[in-house]
Amino acid sequence: MKSRPMKNHSEGTLQHLHEKVNLLEQSNRELERKSTFFETLMRGIPGLFYVFDDKFHVHLWNKNVETTTGYDAEEIPERNIFELFEGDDLPHMRQAIQNVFNTGEGVAEAMLVTKKGERVPHLFTGVRAIIEGTPYLLGIGLDISKRKLAENSLRESEALYRIFAERMTEGVLLFHRGTIQFANNAFSTILGYDEPNQLMGLDIMEFVHKDFEMYFKDLFDSLESGMSTERFFQARWIRKSKDQIWLEGRVNVIQWKGNPTVLLTARD
Template sequence: MDGSPSLLELIDYKDLQAIQDSFATTTGISSVILLPDGLPITCFSNSTDFCKLIQSTTKGRLYCSQSFVKMNKTALMLQEPTIMYCFAHSGHFVAPIIINNEHKGTMFAGQFIPQEFSDDQLKEFEKIAISINIDPQRLIEEASKMRVVREDAILKYSNLFFQTVKLIVKLGARTNELIHTRDALEHSHAGLETRVQERTLELLKTNKQLQQEITSRNRAMEHFKTLFNIMIDPVIIIDINGMLLEVTDKLEEITGYQKQEMLSKNYLDVGIISTKSHKVITENLSRGMILMPYEVELLTKSGEKMPHEVNSARITYLGKPAHMIVFRNITKRKQAEYELKESEAKYRSLIENLQDGVFVIQDRKIIFANEAFAMIPGYLIEEIIGMDFRDLVAPDDLEMIDDRYIRMMAGEDVPLEFDFCGIRKDDDTQTTVHMTVSLINYLGKPAAMGTVKDITEIKRIEKALLDCQTELNKNFNERY
């Protein structure tokens, strides 16, 4: 709009770049701020080599610019922060900067992928590389190094990203208010000139205070951002000697300790971590910058133990090295794991004790069988697991059994209960079995699950009875 201040008129370029750089340093992902027309306001922070390579050619820069413009328009239409993907399948957090209902710019943060590129995507990069005049192999190599941000980290980064945009909007709105106030004073009646001058001096003083506040915010930015997006979980910050520098309200809530009881004390001496977890947490903190989650026990003031999963990282707090430790309650997960193991144990015991053989076949391989199933052809369980089921079928019935298996896997209707002959392991003698089978989904793929019963003796008795009946009928006919 005509006369409306731009984002750079509301917030100094250095302040915008500092906020953006601080976000990129905290999260480890790239960031940039663009004008509404797609031109960059700031320089890219923490850009990946993959994206740098794409932008090293004129066509590459054009494609990137078109992607940013498209994502910019979509985010503005949605009027809310969102996650989008550019033409090169790179993920970006996108949020329009709306100040007083006016679109001043858009912040992007990303150049990440939620999981490694698929083979199809890597093949697509060959076409992209050729279209933008880049060596395909080099682009694929850089794609394989692309940083992967998992789902839990994406949630944390997105919260931090959206709060960063809110901070920019808040700073811009305050400056915009000052500008409107200044303009109103400048256009006041000449008779109020003295009043205008006094008000202008007040505005200058307020603006100076605002600049001082921005400087102070920049110094505390990492502290603010690190804590802000994880307030739902208990969080502590300790120095390299283990002294507590900061704790969240959530830690007070679940442990029963007040902040004044914990701050400036060694975190191991306060009593919030069980004794048996001391070694676990100290060893993990000594290993590196960012660690894989591990488990410890938190203690309440009353002595109650609560299992928690720990995520920790080395950070800079007020200019000094420190550790940030995030605790996530996993009591429900532990209970669910216990109940699942109990259920699996009961189910396995039931299966193992069935008199009938039980099996699961997938891709023609026997992937599960109980002892009763293995005993029918004379195998041990460890021998029969992994065998091709066709090796257990007599030649005369092999074609019929394999045909029904193929049709079942294709979803066709086939008999689900029938008899056939199998082969024993040692003497190649045949056994007659009765099978009941059904189609299931196992680990995302179709499989056959069923039961078998050895009816060889039953069939032998039936044949003997039939032969006896035949002989009796013959004798009867000859006599009478």
């Protein structure tokens, strides 16, 4: 009678260990791959990337944080996140960050104060994540200096337009899609109004004589659509008293408060 050969117990144990080692190596390779991908992603973010806990200590950041703030890799973990803000921005950012931890997400604008004391306007975003039972905020900060500069330049341009218009002896109107946005004193006088503000929000076509309505509609459409850049006119208009008045002038398209707007200058 033949006996069945028995599998060596030590060989089975070694094979089991070998399989375990292979699984661990595979897991390590996958972890390294994910880690490399995450590091590449952080480096590619066009701005600040940061992760800090509910005690406001930073645990993870990209190189842009060091470059922008001026703090090196040894200093950042020792810093409280609120050391980067001052003045009215400090309570504003405290509340914004707390809102992220409370609600799960948030957005805020503030001046980031660098190690050298420079103030750089940033737009900050954040989302909450619970990692091993601890709440963290993951976020991105974008430098909005160029946008702020453009906004300031726009405000300055609008102020200049207003000053020049108010001091002109000719009547000046600004309107967008037919709605009056600005009038100077001269134009309000031409139309029989006491104050320029009385014209704000009114439809420009209310003052055009019916015989010229189609003419002006075509004229304004050609300007606002970009088909024309400047047009001249002579036409009858209607004053507040319903009297008719002949006006001559010209119209152009300018940028006003970020919108293409018709600039009309006229005299009677």
